[in-house]
Amino acid sequence: MKPIPKTLTSKIAFIVFISLVLLIPLTMIDEQIKDRQRYLAEASQAVAHSWTGQQKVTGPILVMPYEVVGTKLVYDTSAEKTVEKPYRYTDKYFIKPTDTQISVETLDDVRHKGIYAIPVYTSKIQIKGKLPQQLIEEKLAAKNLSEKHEITFFPAYISMMISDPRGINTVPKLNLANKSFDFVPGSRINQHNNGLHAPIGELSKIDLNNLTFNLEISLRGMQQLSFVPIGNNVAITAQSNWPHPQFTGQFLPTKLNISDAGYQAQWQVTSFASNIQNKLDACENGKCDELLDSALGIKHIEAVDVYLQSERSTKYGILFIGLTFIAFFVFEVIKQLRIHPIQYTLVGLSISIFYLLLLSLSEHIAFIRAYTIASMACVSLLMFYLSFVLKSFVRASAFSTAIASLYAVLYVIISAEDFALVMGASLVFIVLAIIMVATRNIDWYQVSDNLTSTSNKPAENTEFNNVD
DSSP states (O other), X not given: OOOOOHHHHHHHHHHHHHHHHTHHHHHHHHHHHXXXXXXXXXXXXXXXXXXXXXXXXXXXXXXXXXXXXXXXXXXXXXXXEXXXXXXXXXXXXXXXXXXXXXXXXXXXXXXXXXXXXXXXXXXXXXXXXXXOHHHHHHHHHGGGSOSSEEEEEOOEEEEEEESOGGGBOSOOEEEXXXXXXXXXXXXXXXXXXXXXXXXXXXXXXXXXXXXXXXXEEEEEESSXXXXXXXXXXXXXXXXXSOSOXXXXXXXXXXXXXXXXXXXXXXXXXXXXXXXXXXXXXXXXXXXXXXXXXXXXXXXXXXXXXXXXXXHHHHHTHHHHHXXXXXXXXXXXXXXXXXXXXHHHHHHHHXXXXXXXXXXXXXXXXXXXXXXXXXXXXXXXXXXXXXXXHSSOHHHHHHHHHHHHHHHHHHHHHHHOSSSHHHHHHHXXXXXXXXXXXXXXXXXXXXXXXXXXXXXXXXXXXXOOOOOO
């Protein structure tokens, strides 16, 4: 087999080396994108500090505080006999509704922090339900079960835990058993006091045959709104003008409609699915973490934000540079041009600077406008420079048109929400196929000989030729 001359090997090695060197500015730009994402996160935290953060609503829960006073038999070691000793403790019953219906209407808005626009929301929440009459009557009758202890019930209240009470816009009222009760601050649940509660007094003075309730609350938040499904049967409906929801938590919507005008979603959750009673029992004992972790909700996201789009585009940077260098090399082979490694480097840098232009412009104007301006600037610069490098304006125009087409295809890929990976993989495959077809008849040994003979000749003084 005829050995490959060192001239061709050195040329390919130079191209590969320059491509690897150009990964440095691409990596630096990628780090800059990550820095801007961190600044955006800091801006979001600042807005959350003055607006409100993510909201989680737990409840309503009927809380029945009580005190037990009685006596019990204990063994007295000093007297060596069993004696009766008094005891006293207080506790609470947590009663969940039998049926709970939650209706949510969310209106989204934007708050600005520096150059960053942070989406926020205001939700109108309506909650209806019914408390279990039989269970409440059983709890109230428990004080007569034994002569050795007495249960005294304190005034009951309806409790709701809200993760950030600063977002409560109006003071809600509770309508229960045809009576109206005012909510006051604090959930009165140990270790999770954020929220509000409505004192309803002694349950014996309430019509237990009519335990339906309803309330309405206006709640501000940012990014995410979630609910803990408290009840035997919980039905939640939510709608908003935000077109890009992400559904979170342990339960997905049973019905869903998403359009450019917003979304509508419905959930149906039973106590069998949520195991809510065991979690409430644990919360009675001060362990509410499992209860709070069983939420479902909606997260309002940017389907493809500018930083994610910029990050996606940089992942194709080395592909763009590689394709450009391959095209250069093909021109050099076919037209027997001499393209210096410095010229390869300058063209690669002009492609790299596109991503920095895109990042900086997209923070101030719409992404599609930023993308258009950055790509047109880089393509124009390439056309001007390549007309001299390739010794022909026609070749430079064709080459620049191909680069512009790649930019157009790249925009479609990075804008795709669900098909970005398959489109990117298809692009790589198609480009590789085109290169293989275009170079299938090239005799690389002959190319090596031509490069060797060209390198041994003294450089000729060639003038700029404006025709192909």
